[in-house]
Amino acid sequence: MPGQGKRCTGKDGESIRIRVPRGTLLRDADTGAIIRDMSTGEEFVAAKGGRGGWGNKHFATPTRQIPRFAKPGLPGENHVITLELKLLADAGLVGFPNVGKSTLLSVVSNAHPKIANYHFTTLFPNLGVVYVEDGVSFVLADIPGIIEGASEGAGLGHDFLRHIDRCRLLIHLVDVAGSEGRDPIEDFEAINSELRKYSPELADRPQIVAANKCDLLGDDREPIERLRQYVEARGYDFFELSAATTAGARDLMRAAAGKLSALPPVIVYEPDYVQPEPEIGTADEVSIEEDDGVWFVEGDWLKRLVASVNFGDYESRMYFDRRLRDAGIYSRMEELGVRDGDTVSIYDLEFEYHN
Ligand code: GDP
Ligand code: MG
DSSP states (O other): OOOOSTTOOOOOOOOOOOOOOTTEEEEETTTOOEEEEETSOOOOOSSOOOOOOOOGGGGOOSSOSSOOOOOOOOOOOOOOEEEEOOOOOSEEEEOSTTSSHHHHHHHHSSOOOOOOSSTTOOOSOEEEEEEEETTEEEEEEEOOOOOTTGGGTOTTHHHHHGGGTTOSEEEEEEETTOTTSOOHHHHHHHHHHHHHHHOHHHHTSOEEEEEEOGGGGTTOOHHHHHHHHHHHHTTOEEEEOBTTTTBTHHHHHHHHHHHHHTSOOOOOOOOOOOOOOOOOOOGGGSEEEEETTEEEEEOHHHHHHHHHOOTTSHHHHHHHHHHHHHTTHHHHHHHTTOOTTOEEEETTEEEEOOO
8 A cells, every 4th residue: 555644654565375275286377487386384475565655654755754745555466367276295096097006096095986887987087195114105196097099188088187287106007907998008008108108208107007996807817918918028027916905005005106116206396487578668668756855756567676676685775776877867867867865765765875
Protein backbone atom coordinates (compact mmCIF):
# COMPACT_ATOMS: atom_id res chain seq x y z
CA MET A 1 0.00 0.00 0.00
CA PRO A 2 1.07 3.64 -0.50
CA GLY A 3 2.58 5.58 2.38
CA GLN A 4 0.13 7.72 4.34
CA GLY A 5 0.13 11.08 6.05
CA LYS A 6 0.30 10.98 9.87
CA ARG A 7 3.70 9.36 9.60
CA CYS A 8 2.42 5.99 8.47
CA THR A 9 4.46 3.71 6.27
CA GLY A 10 2.29 1.76 3.83
CA LYS A 11 1.57 -1.82 4.67
CA ASP A 12 3.48 -4.65 3.02
CA GLY A 13 1.26 -7.16 1.25
CA GLU A 14 0.39 -10.50 2.81
CA SER A 15 2.55 -13.43 1.75
CA ILE A 16 0.90 -16.22 -0.15
CA ARG A 17 2.35 -19.63 0.52
CA ILE A 18 1.55 -22.50 -1.79
CA ARG A 19 2.32 -25.98 -0.58
CA VAL A 20 3.53 -28.29 -3.32
CA PRO A 21 4.49 -31.95 -3.37
CA ARG A 22 8.21 -32.55 -3.08
CA GLY A 23 9.86 -32.73 -6.45
CA THR A 24 7.56 -30.17 -8.07
CA LEU A 25 9.40 -28.15 -10.72
CA LEU A 26 8.86 -24.41 -11.02
CA ARG A 27 9.21 -23.38 -14.64
CA ASP A 28 8.98 -20.09 -16.44
CA ALA A 29 5.65 -20.42 -18.26
CA ASP A 30 6.98 -18.85 -21.47
CA THR A 31 10.27 -20.64 -21.95
CA GLY A 32 9.84 -23.74 -19.78
CA ALA A 33 13.18 -22.96 -18.14
CA ILE A 34 13.56 -24.42 -14.67
CA ILE A 35 13.46 -21.84 -11.91
CA ARG A 36 13.57 -24.26 -9.02
CA ASP A 37 13.33 -27.93 -8.19
CA MET A 38 11.31 -28.23 -4.99
CA SER A 39 13.04 -31.42 -3.94
CA THR A 40 14.78 -30.32 -0.78
CA GLY A 41 11.78 -29.36 1.30
CA GLU A 42 13.00 -25.77 1.69
CA GLU A 43 10.72 -22.82 1.10
CA PHE A 44 11.37 -20.78 -2.04
CA VAL A 45 10.31 -17.20 -2.81
CA ALA A 46 9.00 -17.31 -6.37
CA ALA A 47 7.89 -13.68 -6.52
CA LYS A 48 8.96 -11.10 -3.99
CA GLY A 49 6.28 -8.78 -2.69
CA GLY A 50 6.53 -5.02 -3.15
CA ARG A 51 7.88 -2.67 -0.51
CA GLY A 52 5.37 -0.54 1.35
CA GLY A 53 5.45 3.18 0.60
CA TRP A 54 7.16 5.62 2.96
CA GLY A 55 4.94 7.80 5.15
CA ASN A 56 5.53 11.54 5.26
CA LYS A 57 7.70 11.32 8.39
CA HIS A 58 10.40 9.80 6.27
CA PHE A 59 10.66 13.03 4.34
CA ALA A 60 11.07 15.32 7.34
CA THR A 61 14.19 17.50 7.24
CA PRO A 62 15.26 20.37 9.50
CA THR A 63 13.82 22.89 7.08
CA ARG A 64 10.71 20.93 6.18
CA GLN A 65 9.26 19.99 9.55
CA ILE A 66 5.83 18.96 8.37
CA PRO A 67 6.47 17.36 5.05
CA ARG A 68 3.51 16.82 2.79
CA PHE A 69 5.09 14.02 0.84
CA ALA A 70 4.17 10.38 1.07
CA LYS A 71 5.23 7.77 -1.42
CA PRO A 72 3.39 5.06 -3.22
CA GLY A 73 4.40 1.46 -2.46
CA LEU A 74 6.45 -0.45 -4.98
CA PRO A 75 5.03 -3.23 -7.09
CA GLY A 76 5.92 -6.82 -6.28
CA GLU A 77 7.47 -9.21 -8.75
CA ASN A 78 5.14 -10.54 -11.39
CA HIS A 79 5.97 -13.81 -13.03
CA VAL A 80 3.89 -16.49 -14.73
CA ILE A 81 5.12 -19.84 -13.48
CA THR A 82 4.13 -23.39 -14.31
CA LEU A 83 4.20 -25.95 -11.51
CA GLU A 84 5.10 -29.36 -12.84
CA LEU A 85 4.51 -32.33 -10.61
CA LYS A 86 7.45 -34.68 -10.94
CA LEU A 87 7.41 -37.39 -8.37
CA LEU A 88 10.37 -38.06 -6.17
CA ALA A 89 10.41 -41.83 -6.20
CA ASP A 90 13.30 -44.27 -6.19
CA ALA A 91 11.60 -46.89 -8.29
CA GLY A 92 8.75 -46.66 -10.77
CA LEU A 93 6.37 -49.38 -11.91
CA VAL A 94 5.83 -49.56 -15.64
CA GLY A 95 3.70 -51.86 -17.74
CA PHE A 96 0.45 -52.12 -19.65
CA PRO A 97 -2.79 -51.24 -17.90
CA ASN A 98 -4.16 -54.07 -15.74
CA VAL A 99 -0.91 -55.99 -15.38
CA GLY A 100 -1.08 -55.58 -11.60
CA LYS A 101 1.03 -52.51 -10.81
CA SER A 102 -1.40 -51.04 -8.29
CA THR A 103 -1.96 -54.45 -6.73
CA LEU A 104 1.78 -54.87 -6.25
CA LEU A 105 2.15 -51.39 -4.72
CA SER A 106 -0.69 -52.12 -2.30
CA VAL A 107 0.83 -55.38 -1.08
CA VAL A 108 4.40 -54.15 -0.67
CA SER A 109 3.77 -50.66 0.73
CA ASN A 110 1.53 -48.54 2.88
CA ALA A 111 -0.20 -47.09 -0.20
CA HIS A 112 -3.82 -47.85 -1.02
CA PRO A 113 -4.16 -47.34 -4.74
CA LYS A 114 -7.40 -48.08 -6.56
CA ILE A 115 -7.48 -51.55 -8.03
CA ALA A 116 -10.08 -52.78 -10.49
CA ASN A 117 -10.25 -55.00 -13.47
CA TYR A 118 -10.42 -52.31 -16.10
CA HIS A 119 -7.84 -50.11 -17.75
CA PHE A 120 -6.70 -46.84 -16.22
CA THR A 121 -8.08 -47.27 -12.73
CA THR A 122 -5.04 -45.28 -11.72
CA LEU A 123 -5.59 -41.73 -12.88
CA PHE A 124 -3.09 -40.18 -10.50
CA PRO A 125 0.33 -41.44 -9.63
CA ASN A 126 0.53 -43.21 -6.29
CA LEU A 127 3.53 -43.38 -4.02
CA GLY A 128 4.26 -45.93 -1.36
CA VAL A 129 7.15 -46.53 0.97
CA VAL A 130 8.47 -50.08 0.80
CA TYR A 131 10.13 -51.27 4.02
CA VAL A 132 12.40 -54.13 3.14
CA GLU A 133 14.08 -54.58 6.50
CA ASP A 134 15.41 -52.46 9.34
CA GLY A 135 16.98 -49.36 7.82
CA VAL A 136 16.28 -50.42 4.23
CA SER A 137 13.35 -48.76 2.49
CA PHE A 138 12.58 -47.00 -0.75
CA VAL A 139 9.79 -45.06 -2.41
CA LEU A 140 7.88 -46.86 -5.13
CA ALA A 141 5.66 -45.07 -7.64
CA ASP A 142 2.73 -46.52 -9.47
CA ILE A 143 1.76 -44.54 -12.54
CA PRO A 144 -1.18 -45.10 -14.84
CA GLY A 145 -0.47 -47.86 -17.35
CA ILE A 146 1.51 -47.06 -20.42
CA ILE A 147 -0.06 -48.22 -23.64
CA GLU A 148 1.30 -48.37 -27.13
CA GLY A 149 1.30 -44.94 -28.66
CA ALA A 150 1.52 -43.26 -25.28
CA SER A 151 4.59 -41.30 -26.31
CA GLU A 152 2.53 -39.84 -29.16
CA GLY A 153 -0.20 -38.89 -26.74
CA ALA A 154 -2.54 -41.87 -27.10
CA GLY A 155 -4.56 -42.76 -24.02
CA LEU A 156 -3.34 -41.45 -20.71
CA GLY A 157 0.16 -42.75 -20.70
CA HIS A 158 2.21 -39.91 -22.06
CA ASP A 159 1.23 -37.39 -19.45
CA PHE A 160 2.40 -39.73 -16.77
CA LEU A 161 5.74 -40.80 -18.12
CA ARG A 162 7.31 -37.65 -16.73
CA HIS A 163 6.50 -38.91 -13.25
CA ILE A 164 9.04 -41.67 -13.63
CA ASP A 165 11.58 -39.32 -15.25
CA ARG A 166 13.71 -39.29 -12.18
CA CYS A 167 13.14 -42.77 -10.83
CA ARG A 168 16.47 -44.50 -10.35
CA LEU A 169 15.09 -47.90 -11.18
CA LEU A 170 12.18 -49.16 -13.25
CA ILE A 171 10.24 -52.26 -12.29
CA HIS A 172 8.63 -53.56 -15.44
CA LEU A 173 5.54 -55.68 -14.82
CA VAL A 174 4.40 -58.06 -17.53
CA ASP A 175 1.16 -60.08 -17.47
CA VAL A 176 2.85 -63.43 -18.09
CA ALA A 177 -0.48 -65.25 -18.16
CA GLY A 178 -1.58 -63.17 -21.12
CA SER A 179 -4.88 -62.76 -19.29
CA GLU A 180 -6.02 -60.08 -21.72
CA GLY A 181 -5.08 -62.00 -24.83
CA ARG A 182 -1.77 -60.28 -25.51
CA ASP A 183 1.62 -61.92 -25.82
CA PRO A 184 3.95 -61.23 -22.84
CA ILE A 185 7.07 -60.77 -24.98
CA GLU A 186 5.29 -58.37 -27.30
CA ASP A 187 4.03 -56.47 -24.26
CA PHE A 188 7.54 -56.21 -22.89
CA GLU A 189 8.87 -54.87 -26.19
CA ALA A 190 5.96 -52.49 -26.69
CA ILE A 191 6.48 -50.82 -23.31
CA ASN A 192 10.22 -50.50 -23.83
CA SER A 193 9.70 -48.95 -27.22
CA GLU A 194 7.23 -46.45 -25.73
CA LEU A 195 9.79 -45.55 -23.08
CA ARG A 196 12.42 -45.11 -25.76
CA LYS A 197 10.20 -42.87 -27.85
CA TYR A 198 9.49 -40.73 -24.83
CA SER A 199 13.09 -40.61 -23.67
CA PRO A 200 16.00 -42.85 -24.70
CA GLU A 201 17.60 -42.02 -21.40
CA LEU A 202 14.57 -43.38 -19.55
CA ALA A 203 14.59 -46.56 -21.64
CA ASP A 204 18.20 -47.16 -20.60
CA ARG A 205 17.45 -46.63 -16.91
CA PRO A 206 18.20 -49.76 -14.85
CA GLN A 207 15.20 -52.03 -15.14
CA ILE A 208 14.12 -55.27 -13.56
CA VAL A 209 11.35 -57.40 -15.00
CA ALA A 210 8.63 -59.18 -13.07
CA ALA A 211 6.33 -61.75 -14.65
CA ASN A 212 3.06 -61.16 -12.83
CA LYS A 213 -0.10 -63.24 -12.51
CA CYS A 214 1.91 -66.46 -12.32
CA ASP A 215 -0.92 -67.86 -10.21
CA LEU A 216 -3.16 -67.93 -13.27
CA LEU A 217 -0.85 -70.34 -15.07
CA GLY A 218 -1.27 -73.24 -12.66
CA ASP A 219 1.36 -75.85 -13.51
CA ASP A 220 2.08 -74.47 -16.95
CA ARG A 221 5.56 -72.99 -16.61
CA GLU A 222 6.19 -72.59 -20.32
CA PRO A 223 5.11 -68.92 -20.63
CA ILE A 224 7.26 -68.01 -17.62
CA GLU A 225 10.37 -69.75 -18.97
CA ARG A 226 9.84 -68.30 -22.44
CA LEU A 227 9.71 -64.76 -21.04
CA ARG A 228 12.59 -65.44 -18.65
CA GLN A 229 14.87 -66.56 -21.47
CA TYR A 230 13.94 -63.61 -23.62
CA VAL A 231 14.44 -61.06 -20.86
CA GLU A 232 17.60 -62.52 -19.36
CA ALA A 233 19.18 -62.75 -22.79
CA ARG A 234 18.81 -58.97 -22.94
CA GLY A 235 20.55 -58.49 -19.62
CA TYR A 236 17.63 -57.82 -17.30
CA ASP A 237 17.04 -59.48 -13.95
CA PHE A 238 13.86 -61.55 -14.03
CA PHE A 239 11.40 -62.38 -11.24
CA GLU A 240 8.28 -64.47 -10.94
CA LEU A 241 5.41 -62.79 -9.18
CA SER A 242 1.83 -63.05 -8.15
CA ALA A 243 0.83 -59.69 -6.78
CA ALA A 244 -2.59 -61.13 -5.95
CA THR A 245 -1.23 -63.88 -3.69
CA THR A 246 1.94 -61.87 -2.87
CA ALA A 247 4.11 -64.82 -3.92
CA GLY A 248 7.47 -63.46 -5.06
CA ALA A 249 6.71 -59.90 -3.95
CA ARG A 250 9.20 -59.91 -1.10
CA ASP A 251 12.03 -61.27 -3.27
CA LEU A 252 11.30 -58.66 -5.92
CA MET A 253 11.40 -55.83 -3.37
CA ARG A 254 14.64 -57.14 -1.87
CA ALA A 255 16.21 -57.22 -5.32
CA ALA A 256 14.96 -53.70 -6.04
CA ALA A 257 16.43 -52.41 -2.77
CA GLY A 258 19.71 -54.16 -3.58
CA LYS A 259 19.92 -52.51 -7.00
CA LEU A 260 18.98 -49.12 -5.58
CA SER A 261 21.72 -49.27 -2.96
CA ALA A 262 24.27 -49.30 -5.80
CA LEU A 263 22.65 -46.52 -7.85
CA PRO A 264 23.24 -42.76 -7.61
CA PRO A 265 20.66 -40.66 -5.70
CA VAL A 266 17.53 -39.20 -7.27
CA ILE A 267 18.24 -36.48 -9.82
CA VAL A 268 17.81 -32.89 -8.66
CA TYR A 269 17.42 -30.50 -11.56
CA GLU A 270 19.65 -27.45 -11.78
CA PRO A 271 17.87 -24.18 -12.53
CA ASP A 272 18.45 -22.91 -16.06
CA TYR A 273 16.21 -19.86 -15.90
CA VAL A 274 17.87 -16.51 -16.49
CA GLN A 275 16.11 -13.51 -15.04
CA PRO A 276 15.52 -10.97 -17.81
CA GLU A 277 16.89 -7.47 -17.22
CA PRO A 278 14.17 -5.00 -16.28
CA GLU A 279 13.22 -2.84 -19.25
CA ILE A 280 14.73 0.61 -19.18
CA GLY A 281 12.90 3.61 -20.57
CA THR A 282 14.08 7.13 -21.35
CA ALA A 283 14.37 10.31 -19.31
CA ASP A 284 11.36 11.76 -21.19
CA GLU A 285 9.16 9.12 -19.64
CA VAL A 286 9.86 10.19 -16.08
CA SER A 287 8.75 13.27 -14.23
CA ILE A 288 11.42 15.30 -12.42
CA GLU A 289 10.23 17.84 -9.88
CA GLU A 290 12.20 19.87 -7.41
CA ASP A 291 10.90 21.04 -4.05
CA ASP A 292 13.17 22.79 -1.60
CA GLY A 293 16.36 21.01 -2.65
CA VAL A 294 14.69 17.62 -2.99
CA TRP A 295 14.38 16.18 -6.46
CA PHE A 296 11.47 13.80 -6.98
CA VAL A 297 11.96 11.49 -9.91
CA GLU A 298 9.10 9.20 -10.87
CA GLY A 299 7.90 7.14 -13.78
CA ASP A 300 6.51 3.70 -14.55
CA TRP A 301 9.67 2.02 -15.80
CA LEU A 302 11.66 3.62 -13.02
CA LYS A 303 9.25 2.30 -10.45
CA ARG A 304 9.64 -1.24 -11.78
CA LEU A 305 13.40 -0.84 -11.86
CA VAL A 306 13.57 0.42 -8.27
CA ALA A 307 11.33 -2.44 -7.16
CA SER A 308 13.66 -4.98 -8.74
CA VAL A 309 16.92 -3.66 -7.32
CA ASN A 310 18.31 -4.79 -4.00
CA PHE A 311 19.87 -1.63 -2.60
CA GLY A 312 21.62 -3.51 0.14
CA ASP A 313 23.97 -4.88 -2.47
CA TYR A 314 26.81 -2.72 -3.83
CA GLU A 315 26.81 -4.26 -7.33
CA SER A 316 23.08 -3.71 -7.61
CA ARG A 317 23.40 -0.08 -6.55
CA MET A 318 26.08 0.45 -9.19
CA TYR A 319 23.86 -1.22 -11.78
CA PHE A 320 20.97 1.04 -10.83
CA ASP A 321 23.16 4.14 -11.01
CA ARG A 322 24.40 3.14 -14.47
CA ARG A 323 20.85 2.63 -15.73
CA LEU A 324 19.84 6.13 -14.58
CA ARG A 325 22.88 7.63 -16.22
CA ASP A 326 22.30 5.71 -19.48
CA ALA A 327 18.66 6.75 -19.56
CA GLY A 328 19.81 10.39 -19.40
CA ILE A 329 18.15 11.20 -16.09
CA TYR A 330 21.20 12.87 -14.55
CA SER A 331 21.79 14.99 -17.65
CA ARG A 332 18.20 16.20 -17.51
CA MET A 333 18.53 17.03 -13.83
CA GLU A 334 21.70 18.99 -14.64
CA GLU A 335 19.75 20.95 -17.25
CA LEU A 336 17.09 21.65 -14.65
CA GLY A 337 19.71 22.99 -12.26
CA VAL A 338 20.46 20.23 -9.76
CA ARG A 339 23.32 21.06 -7.43
CA ASP A 340 25.80 18.95 -5.50
CA GLY A 341 24.34 18.04 -2.12
CA ASP A 342 20.71 18.17 -3.24
CA THR A 343 18.57 15.20 -2.32
CA VAL A 344 17.32 12.83 -4.99
CA SER A 345 14.17 10.94 -4.03
CA ILE A 346 13.12 8.02 -6.19
CA TYR A 347 10.31 6.06 -4.60
CA ASP A 348 11.71 4.46 -1.46
CA LEU A 349 15.25 5.42 -2.33
CA GLU A 350 16.94 8.67 -1.32
CA PHE A 351 20.48 9.78 -1.93
CA GLU A 352 22.57 12.91 -2.12
CA TYR A 353 23.39 14.15 -5.56
CA HIS A 354 27.06 14.44 -6.46
CA ASN A 355 28.16 14.91 -9.99
P1 GDP B 1 -2.68 -51.93 -12.98
O1 GDP B 1 -3.60 -51.34 -13.99
O2 GDP B 1 -1.42 -52.40 -13.59
O3 GDP B 1 -2.48 -51.07 -11.79
O4 GDP B 1 -3.42 -53.28 -12.48
P2 GDP B 1 -4.24 -53.52 -11.15
O5 GDP B 1 -3.32 -53.70 -9.99
O6 GDP B 1 -5.32 -52.52 -11.02
O7 GDP B 1 -4.82 -54.98 -11.46
C1 GDP B 1 -5.69 -55.21 -12.56
C2 GDP B 1 -6.46 -56.48 -12.31
O8 GDP B 1 -5.57 -57.60 -12.27
C3 GDP B 1 -7.19 -56.50 -10.96
O9 GDP B 1 -8.42 -57.14 -11.12
C4 GDP B 1 -6.27 -57.30 -10.07
O10 GDP B 1 -6.99 -57.94 -9.05
C5 GDP B 1 -5.71 -58.30 -11.06
N1 GDP B 1 -4.40 -58.81 -10.64
C6 GDP B 1 -3.32 -58.08 -10.31
N2 GDP B 1 -2.29 -58.86 -10.00
C7 GDP B 1 -2.72 -60.15 -10.13
C8 GDP B 1 -2.10 -61.43 -9.97
O11 GDP B 1 -0.93 -61.56 -9.59
N3 GDP B 1 -2.88 -62.51 -10.21
C9 GDP B 1 -4.17 -62.39 -10.60
N4 GDP B 1 -4.84 -63.51 -10.81
N5 GDP B 1 -4.76 -61.21 -10.78
C10 GDP B 1 -4.07 -60.11 -10.55
MG1 MG C 1 -3.17 -49.18 -11.55
